[in-house]
Amino acid sequence: MTISMNTAQETNPCSHRKKILIKAPSSMFKLNISEIWEYRELLSMFVWRDIAVRYKQSLIGIGWAVIQPVMTMIIFSLIFGYLAKLPSEGIPYPIYTFCALLPWNYFARSLTDSSDSLVSSANLVTKVYFPRLILPLSKVLAGFIDFTIAFVILLALMVWYQIAPSYGIFLLPAFMLIAILTAFGIGLWLTALNVKYRDIKFVVPFITQLWMYTSPVAYSTSLIPEKWQWLYGLNPMVGVIEGFRWALLSKGAPDPVMMSVSTVIVLIILVGGIYYFRKTEQTFSDII
Amino acid sequence: MHIITIRKLTKIYKLGQTHTNLLSEKIGNKIYALYRKLRNSDVTENKTAKYQKSDKLENTIYALKNVSFKVQQGEVIGIIGSNGAGKSTLLKILSRITTPTAGTVEMYGRVTSLLEIGTGFHAELTGRENIFLNGSILGMKRFEIKKKFDEIIDFAEISAFVDTPVKRYSSGMYIRLAFAVAAHLESDILIVDEVLAVGDVKFQKKCLGKMEDVAKKGRTVLLVTHNMASVAALCERGIVLDNGNLIYNGSIDKAIAIYMGENEGAYCGSLHLSDIPKSHRQGNGLITITKIDFFVNGNDLPSEFIICGNSLTIQISYAVFNPLPLKNVNFGICFIDSFNRIVSRLETDLLDANFETISGNGSVLCEIERFPLGEGQYHLEVGVSTQNEIYDYIPNAGSITIQQGDFYKTGRLPPSRQRVFFIAHNWRHVGKAKNLNKDNPSVRN
Numbered sequence: 001m002t003i004s005m006n007t008a009q010e011t012n013p014c015s016h017r018k019k020i021l022i023k024a025p026s027s028m029f030k031l032n033i034s035e036i037w038e039y040r041e042l043l044s045m046f047v048w049r050d051i052a053v054r055y056k057q058s059l060i061g062i063g064w065a066v067i068q069p070v071m072t073m074i075i076f077s078l079i080f081g082y083l084a085k086l087p088s089e090g091i092p093y094p095i096y097t098f099c100a101l102l103p104w105n106y107f108a109r110s111l112t113d114s115s116d117s118l119v120s121s122a123n124l125v126t127k128v129y130f131p132r133l134i135l136p137l138s139k140v141l142a143g144f145i146d147f148t149i150a151f152v153i154l155l156a157l158m159v160w161y162q163i164a165p166s167y168g169i170f171l172l173p174a175f176m177l178i179a180i181l182t183a184f185g186i187g188l189w190l191t192a193l194n195v196k197y198r199d200i201k202f203v204v205p206f207i208t209q210l211w212m213y214t215s216p217v218a219y220s221t222s223l224i225p226e227k228w229q230w231l232y233g234l235n236p237m238v239g240v241i242e243g244f245r246w247a248l249l250s251k252g253a254p255d256p257v258m259m260s261v262s263t264v265i266v267l268i269i270l271v272g273g274i275y276y277f278r279k280t281e282q283t284f285s286d287i288i
Numbered sequence: 289m290h291i292i293t294i295r296k297l298t299k300i301y302k303l304g305q306t307h308t309n310l311l312s313e314k315i316g317n318k319i320y321a322l323y324r325k326l327r328n329s330d331v332t333e334n335k336t337a338k339y340q341k342s343d344k345l346e347n348t349i350y351a352l353k354n355v356s357f358k359v360q361q362g363e364v365i366g367i368i369g370s371n372g373a374g375k376s377t378l379l380k381i382l383s384r385i386t387t388p389t390a391g392t393v394e395m396y397g398r399v400t401s402l403l404e405i406g407t408g409f410h411a412e413l414t415g416r417e418n419i420f421l422n423g424s425i426l427g428m429k430r431f432e433i434k435k436k437f438d439e440i441i442d443f444a445e446i447s448a449f450v451d452t453p454v455k456r457y458s459s460g461m462y463i464r465l466a467f468a469v470a471a472h473l474e475s476d477i478l479i480v481d482e483v484l485a486v487g488d489v490k491f492q493k494k495c496l497g498k499m500e501d502v503a504k505k506g507r508t509v510l511l512v513t514h515n516m517a518s519v520a521a522l523c524e525r526g527i528v529l530d531n532g533n534l535i536y537n538g539s540i541d542k543a544i545a546i547y548m549g550e551n552e553g554a555y556c557g558s559l560h561l562s563d564i565p566k567s568h569r570q571g572n573g574l575i576t577i578t579k580i581d582f583f584v585n586g587n588d589l590p591s592e593f594i595i596c597g598n599s600l601t602i603q604i605s606y607a608v609f610n611p612l613p614l615k616n617v618n619f620g621i622c623f624i625d626s627f628n629r630i631v632s633r634l635e636t637d638l639l640d641a642n643f644e645t646i647s648g649n650g651s652v653l654c655e656i657e658r659f660p661l662g663e664g665q666y667h668l669e670v671g672v673s674t675q676n677e678i679y680d681y682i683p684n685a686g687s688i689t690i691q692q693g694d695f696y697k698t699g700r701l702p703p704s705r706q707r708v709f710f711i712a713h714n715w716r717h718v719g720k721a722k723n724l725n726k727d728n729p730s731v732r733n
Binding site for chain 2: 018019021024049052128129130286
């Protein structure tokens, strides 16, 4: 659908009003960022709703945002750290893995939620108009609340283990941005595909699980043979996790080549995702 | 200058066939085609061809065909048509939920659409929170919602429960809240679909009142509903859609008449009796009843809907096979309910209203001011006679359906198990009981 928001030039009683033109979808690709900006209030309402609803009518409530990552950390420490004795580059294993869980949990959650965002809001999509893009976007943004809580836990762990961050901490937002864009980019693909093929719903858990094992969440990148490192770098989450460990735990800096590869990959996924989403957007309400 | 201009709007739905450039799906389609081929291989060639042909036709549906019309600012337009006529598709295109296949729409100003009320309500959130959420979804700005918040609460009559999650609301409260938010939208163009079909009658009336206010404020309203009474009350102009075509655009009364007429199927509104064979009739056949038509509320066209409490005119048409005029002719009709009870018999003889002379073909009219029978199916008997001979008598002249109607004009009816027919009556309060029977000692005070 193409909606042009230009003000009509002719002098007529409607001239002060916004003109809306509805016509058959053209093959031209329009990003229409300005429209998303126009709907920013609705976007913030969606984000607020997701946060408000997430822990309603649960006994522990927001406490789950603490328990979930801590439990994972304990399980990983027992299995991978204590039993499997995976190396952690001289850093205590619990904080080593928690530092990776921080961006990873955010990523996995955002990916899962955003890939389901359109189908789970089918009642909205078929009844009200708004730029559909804000649905997956709101899911990615809502994940910040859990991330922030987990971050505070990490700071407490750092104090406990007496680990100081490196100057790389200033680059932390950049690493986070890569995680956000990756989750959003992949989420766009999956949620648009999910509208048409509900198979996606079953595929997403596999994707996140597989993705976790191909990311250095429970282990160190050093386990990957040198000659395969470049291939490993194709996974943007590798750079993100390496970056987090570098910034917060003063571990060696991530390879800049690998980081560049990651960034390029992310951008390709994201642009492709937006394009595919925008292209199929018009048919959502007909086939959802 | 028109606030809405719709030009040659067309929407085609493709069913059962998807088309994308995805490789996986193309492979899938191939496999599916092969599977169908295998499945159909045991069917005769002819049948396969027929099946495929009908399948092809079913694949494309014209939900709208070249629909064009213009709307002036401040107009309230009712869009009517039977199910599947394309009303909802039109509203969905205007609401920008779906795109047209061809044609354009030009609109000026802020458009809000109410295709359902309470869109996006979240059961876990409180009434207050849902007002903000639902308001935003409907396109209101935060400050507008804040400004109107108290008004909304008052309108919905839920002020005591504003901080209770809506999942604890009764369905009535839920609907009231949902409508209240919608009713307070500020927009230039309001698109409404069937939302009046909710809630209790009292609340419906309140909503109708609110809608009238909206219309009076100079806002443009497009309204889709099956409730002809509300369409007639609210709209000046009506648009009738039939099978995706716009078949009428003009005064609302005419539009309703056309819609009602169009709804009249082969057997509705009229009972054609000329084909009933002699074996199913009694009488000498000097006069033969050929047709019965039912007209509701003085409409020109026979109506499928015979509505309880509304005026009904029954027209009995006949053919005369006697060269000489017939004297003192009696027409009668009986209503038989689904328990095979004759519930009422209308006859000219009983009213001393026999027709003095009948010569040549014609018809007689029976006028009922407020049709009193409750809703349901009724069989009809019809006959014409004199004191001495029966000309024609059809014991099974067909059946009619009476629709539930607002008999008492209050919007309220007794429960369906406590009504078979209605009695027009009055209630009065006289303070002291009237001593109707002075000899009866039991009536005192």
